[in-house]
Amino acid sequence: MTEICEATLNDGERTCSNKARYSDGKCGVHSSHSDSNTGGSVEDDDMARFLKRERRDPSVGKATFNSRQTGLRALTEWLEAEGPEDVRDMTPLDVEDYVIWLQSGEGRGICDVTAQDYVNELSVFIQFLQKKGEDMENPVREADLQLDPSPEMSKRLKDDQGYVAMSTDQFEELMNHLPAPTARNQLLFQLMWDCGLRPIEATQIEYEDDIDREKRQINVYSTKTGTNRVVFYSETAETMLAEWLDWGERSRFNPAEDSPYLFISRESETITTWTINQVFRKAAEAAGLHEEEVYRDAKGSPQYDLKPYSLRHSFAERMIDRGVDLETLRQTMGHSDIGTTKRYVNPDLETRRLRIQSALDD
Template sequence: MHDLIETYLDRIAGLKSDETHKTFTSNMRQFEQWLNENDYDICNIEPLELEQYFIQMNNEGYAPNTVANRFESVRGFYQFLSDKLGAIEQSPVEDLKRSDYVQKGTKKHDHAELVYITPEEKELMCENVPTPTLRNELIIRLLWQTGVRKSELVEIEIEDIDREARSIDVWSNKTKEWRTVYYQPSLDLLMEQWIDGGYRSSYMPAEDSPYLFVTERSDQMSPKTVNRKIVRQAAENADIQEVMYTDNAGQKRYRITAHTLRHGHGVQALKSGIDVRTVQKHLGHAKLEMTMKYLQLVDSDVREGYRRFGTSADD
């Protein structure tokens, strides 16, 4: 991969979530392949030449969301070269409009893409976590009860936890803000066993680590480990995992991930009667509109429940 692209992706890794970094990496890999196929210089491409990339994706039948995501990745890359590195005088994307290449009304996040897991599925995952089982069950239950992002989970330090109040101060690299989340008494025993019962201290890196979760080799767990080796593996062990689709980059997209645990928390919180603004604050959503999407899912569940009720209830 080109050095400038790698530098750009390194910056994305420091600013965005692991999932966003993964998406940007895939997008930029596809873009670089197109540049090479057309013998374009990465720093000397003209706007009209670059426009052909987005037109070609439309002609090849790429989904509007895919085109939109790749447009944003490429635009961010050239803004980075221009504004941060000074490698080019002006971004070739500056005069291009995303709306010219993406169908009107297309949004980056569609309601249909909001997948969440149920309490029953969460319990199945907890019963089928990979080893070490105590640590990994605590991680899944903590993700479910707090709704924190996996990138936030791995940044939690022991001193951030008030075990008497059952609260955790969480720092978000996404919003650049602290917020406080809460967990339930049902986690007290797992938390005590992990921190005080010798489980965490049995890992050699734990002695000098401030972080709540460590591994055998590292003093801080990575978001990728949380998602792939714990959450997705637990779902596979429970036989409830499925591949939703394979994207245009050839990457499999799984139904159950760390983020669907977060969605599950949001939906369950609203079902429990917690008001939407409190849920927004707890999840760290910058905009209320994102939290409101969970209400749509709750409404869908209510409608489906009444349909089942209507077909099975006595007159």
């Protein structure tokens, strides 16, 4: 029988029903667990206090808080799996090992840019411990991480080809091959397709505060520009939204009652961009959309033209084709500079070829 967490929540009236993941019998999902004194656990008193302060700090935005929380969860998982017993015992070499784990298949499989973000969250937490009076050095400062967090490392190969959009046929194939949980994943990619969402934006949608179902619109916060915007979705997405929210699909997940987020996992109150990438890759491979790799990254992982961002690019192209003016599109996509929006007037080489040849053949 699967061991259940059963940690007492801070309201003192309920116990956690999530699957236990760590050696102390806890699930590692809730920072609100109040009965654990295990140093390496996510319910560590200092971690809980740190997150509580961050949540209440008006200068800390929702995206920053999510990053803090995600970073501590990854740190906790690594500490439990192979790190020292306590974060206070970490050395610069441990930080380097942590980064190696983060970028491995056993960890998060993330790129240099994201790994640097995780390390930054570790450093912020250590600074909190130092401010609290802990007699410790910050091991991050002496670690040789060998990371290149420059924007050039995170952007795709688009020097000559431009961005890569997904065609309607490809999108339909993707939707037909989505892995479980199907109801969640169909809604996720339909909204990204309808609204031109960045993956990180999809993870932060709160189903009660951000969605106006009568008007079929969503208030979206952009971590990239630090601004809010309103996007609109289709009747198809509304039907999927009803299945997810009204017909009980979301409530099947353990964090459903406590999480404000639209997209949750079976163990966490919100999904991550890593999850979105993994779901997309599985569906694309099953649909035959990833038959030819473009290149391999520094870790030897194959990279392909089509990625979750392709849905956002396709949204922009479709809006241009339907005559939406550039300023409306700029606001809808959350671009701070209209020059970014203008690139969709001059799409990738293959799309230009198809458009010109179609015009010539008419």
